[in-house]
Amino acid sequence: MTEVKFEDLLGTGAHFGHVTRKWDPNFKPYILLEKNGVHIINLESTIESIHKAKSFVKDIVGKNGEILFVGTKKQAKDIIQQEADRCSMFYIVERWLGGTLTNFSTIKKSIKRLKMLEKEGSNLYENMTKKETQMLNREKVKLADQHRGIKDMRRLPDALIVVDAQYEDTAIKEAKRLEIPVVSIVDSNTNPKKVDYPIPANDDSMRTIQLIISTLADSVNEARGKSSDDKTDSVQVKDNGGTPKKELINQSGSEKTEKSEVQELNDDLTLEEE
16 A cells, blocks of 8 residues: 655645634644745644554454545545445445434434335335325435435444544534544644544645545555555546635645645745754
8 A cells, every 4th residue: 555655745735724813723733834824734743643544444444343434525525435435435425414323223214214215116106196206206316315325334333534524523523422433634723632533634625635535445445455556546636726715825826736836835844844
């Protein structure tokens, strides 16, 4: 399995936090410096956090544990679904339904109903009017959309892998209540203490999300003895913004991932260390 390198993270813009006025003071240990009103995340901390998360994931999967991937924000949906599918784990990419974990018995009933509606040759539709059939079909489509990533999840997961701990606050609160450990990408506007294995990084960059989540999916496959080289075609990642967050950075017209700008930041980091 390929290790995540400093240059890989730098090239995806993983080091860009939010503008300083939006920061969470608890994130301070992961901040390297402030530049142009934006916090710069210490990527050495990111690499260390990824290593810890990978070890945890391997341990869970090595004990036949199950992991639920969660990413309902626009930038994360396709990546989460693809990587969860690639490592044969469960996922949620649509709106998190309150009680998905804390009221799992009700969710299981809803999934059971979905499977009944999807069952071919079912006599459920016999002697029904056209209107009643249409209503059932609408219900089936709705349930299928809500539960498509967890339809075969028969019990609570042993861990969650989350993109953006701030955005997925409800999911994390439910996991914490049930003492289910959480691995999550956290940005500078988030309290990293709210999750068990925080990975400090830019959670609005699709390329950063792709890099980190695919690395964790690789860990799942490696724990099962499956080659991480058997990757499906990666999601076409275009960091087309999706992100009014990096306001000051975007004034320059991009997320500063051009080679010259990366070199400039490298120089700044070197000076800071001296």
